[in-house]
Amino acid sequence: MNHKGTSASIIKAAEILFAEQGFAETTVRQITSKADVNLAAINYHFGSKKGLIQAVAEKFLTPLCTELTSMLEQRQSSTDAGQVTLDELLEILMRTLLVVNRDNVNALAVFMRLLELSYMQNQEELREFLVARYQDTLQPFILLLREDAAPMEDDEFFWRLHFLLGSITFTLSNFQTLHTIEKREYQRGAEVEKILHRMIPVLSAGLQARADKTYFCRV
Structure with missing residues (x-):
């Protein structure tokens, strides 16, 4: 297997395991075993497990940001379009997630786990990488x-x-569990697309609610 093929095999194995188990729970040995490569291959190609996580992050976040930018520019270039509303922006975000997930079945799971991981106390390096790599791209949307x-x-x-972000992360990270509960309690199980659509008015209302200076929950 050539250099490029080995790297691709490692990334593919890692994304599957990360989606199934999470980043912290997945070991280097599990990844190299699934990729059928030497145990030292991760350090050789990526420098460390952290370097591999960054490579996996790029594989998912780069197309996501590209798609988000494309949809946003398409909406803004519409001749009869006024200001883009919150509902429209959130719909663009949800459609972006669906498009990326359509192209790679592990996309949503890996993306949600990445968000969770990046906010852990010992992941300053990952946060800095994500900010440096994607902040400028995401800033117009924000x-x-x-x-x-x-x-x-x-x-x-x-x-x-x-x-x-927390609402989206919790919902999609626990989608299978929530889907099972819904099916048991209400004899129906919604697809991801419907769940994302349901989130739009809730998230929009949260951003449109006025900032209240009275802390009603203070004791």
């Missing part, structure tokens, strides 16, 4: 969210944005 959100201070918007 600024448009800010423009159509309720008037609020920057720190308030920071938290609203993370409430949004």
Whole structure:
């Protein structure tokens, strides 16, 4: 197997295991065994397991950001289009997730686990990598969210944005469990597309709610 083929095999094996088990739970030995390569291959090709995680992140986030940018530019270039609304922006985000997941069945699972991992205390290196690599690409989308959100201070918007990310991450990370519960309790199980569609009005309302300075939950 050539250099490029070995790297691709390792990334493919890693994405499957990361999607199934998570990043911390997946060992280097499991990855190299599934990829059928030497145990030292990860260090040789990626420098470390952290380097491999970054390579997997690029494989999923680069097409996601490209698709998001493309959909956003298409909407903005419409001749009869006014300001892009929150609902439209969130729909674009959800459609982007679906397109990327259609092209790779592991995409949503890996993406959600990446978000979870990047906010762990010992993952400063991964956070810095993601910010350096994708902040400029995502900034126009975030600024448009800010423009159509309720008037609020920057720190308030920071938290609203993370409430949004947290809702998406929790829902998609636990989709199979929630799907099973829904099926047992209500004799029906929604597809991912329907769940993402259901989230739009909830997330939109969260960003449009006024920032209240009265802390009703203070004791």
